[in-house]
Amino acid sequence: MKLEKGEISSSQLMLLVGSFLQGGLLSLSFAYAISRQDTWLAVLAALFIGLLFALVYIALANRFPGKTLMQINDLIFGPFLGKLVSIQYLYLFISSLSVYLWFIGDFVLTYLMPETPIILIMIMFSLLCAYAVRQGIEVIARICFIAIIVTSLVILITFALLIKDMKYTYFLPIFEVPIGELIQSTHIIMHVSFSEVLVFLMVIPYMNKPKQTKKSVLLGMLIGGLGLLTATIRNIAALGPLSAIVTSPSLESVRLIDIGKVITRLEVLVAMAQILLLFIITSVLYYAVVLGIAQITKLRSYKPLVLPIGIFAITLSLISYESSMQLRYSTRYITPIFTVWFYFILPLLSLLVAKLRKLPK
Amino acid sequence: MVFLLVSAFIGVILFEVPSLIRNKHWRELIVFSIFLSIAFVMALLATIGVKLPSPAKGVDYFVEDILHLNYQ
Numbered sequence: 001m002k003l004e005k006g007e008i009s010s011s012q013l014m015l016l017v018g019s020f021l022q023g024g025l026l027s028l029s030f031a032y033a034i035s036r037q038d039t040w041l042a043v044l045a046a047l048f049i050g051l052l053f054a055l056v057y058i059a060l061a062n063r064f065p066g067k068t069l070m071q072i073n074d075l076i077f078g079p080f081l082g083k084l085v086s087i088q089y090l091y092l093f094i095s096s097l098s099v100y101l102w103f104i105g106d107f108v109l110t111y112l113m114p115e116t117p118i119i120l121i122m123i124m125f126s127l128l129c130a131y132a133v134r135q136g137i138e139v140i141a142r143i144c145f146i147a148i149i150v151t152s153l154v155i156l157i158t159f160a161l162l163i164k165d166m167k168y169t170y171f172l173p174i175f176e177v178p179i180g181e182l183i184q185s186t187h188i189i190m191h192v193s194f195s196e197v198l199v200f201l202m203v204i205p206y207m208n209k210p211k212q213t214k215k216s217v218l219l220g221m222l223i224g225g226l227g228l229l230t231a232t233i234r235n236i237a238a239l240g241p242l243s244a245i246v247t248s249p250s251l252e253s254v255r256l257i258d259i260g261k262v263i264t265r266l267e268v269l270v271a272m273a274q275i276l277l278l279f280i281i282t283s284v285l286y287y288a289v290v291l292g293i294a295q296i297t298k299l300r301s302y303k304p305l306v307l308p309i310g311i312f313a314i315t316l317s318l319i320s321y322e323s324s325m326q327l328r329y330s331t332r333y334i335t336p337i338f339t340v341w342f343y344f345i346l347p348l349l350s351l352l353v354a355k356l357r358k359l360p361k
Numbered sequence: 362m363v364f365l366l367v368s369a370f371i372g373v374i375l376f377e378v379p380s381l382i383r384n385k386h387w388r389e390l391i392v393f394s395i396f397l398s399i400a401f402v403m404a405l406l407a408t409i410g411v412k413l414p415s416p417a418k419g420v421d422y423f424v425e426d427i428l429h430l431n432y433q
Contacts, residue, residue: 095416095417180432187432293392294392297388298388299389299392300388300389301386301389304377304381304386304389304390304392305392305396307373307376307377307397308373308393308399308400311373311397311400311401311404312396315403315404315407318407319403319407319413319414319415319416320415321415321417322415326417326418330417332432333425333431333432334421334424334425335420335421335424336432337431338420338423338424
């Protein structure tokens, strides 16, 4: 019995992972205030640690080919304890979904439409995501090709146009930030983008060539990570000390572009590209939540659950957060520590138990 | 506001339920109604102005004040 009838190819998985990671560009702004001019070092470190932990997730997926995360938990921990672990993962996914819904609402509210009620933006956005999720993973995977080309072009063009404003002395002194703050910043970047590759354990089983999983996931992470690194270097070189102060360094640095008073105010390009990527992130998380619930309760189709879960996620994000400062504070100091349990300890524990029990038999 | 909310939920029910009953997917219908009623209660309470406890603040309190684990 298969819940999802579509299949994605290995290159589609690669582009999906790449655009999923590149969508973390706006949430990277949480890390600039911690590790000021060394943020690009933190992105590089997070990329390497993220690749290391992606190997753990891929090992878990390759051990049980054709099974999603929820079915893997049932096989490893037994039916009862497995359900408990699956519910913890579902909590992680649905809370990240509500954070992203709040984040997109807050972003549009701050930069594009200041007078609109936030709930309206969330409803319009999640209706679009609900439509994509009802159509299946194949449809979400197909849009990634366009999305990643558009966003990579935007990053490259803005980088090229900003070259005359860049001062490379802004990178000096390197390693002046205390090592504790560099670790904290790396951890925040892992939390907002690289560790979330865990959610692809719900997508990998629907790939048509299971042998190429490792290659496509790692290449996708490299594509996304290089995009993030380029954008971070652009922001620091263009803004300098200001990048630790402004709300969204990516938009503020692109706002500096001024070529003959003709090509100006290009930040709306970045906003459009990032909204496209946030749509992909939200759809993948939404899909994982709906598919996970359908598999725990053993349904024949996940489609009826899409709209109730969407309404639930919108309400959850409205009651969870009051202001963007609350989200900022908890993402900087608290939530990265909370999610260590889900991203690092639980997958390692699962892999260890699977090795000890010599699964699959 | 409450009228809008109720009509939105009636719209969702009219959209999903007929095909479920026609195909005799009873299990799906049960799970659908459980999640829809949870969502309805939460949305109704938030609409009429009841302050629901925030799960994110609960997690923050748990990590910061009970476990004493945070960067600072």
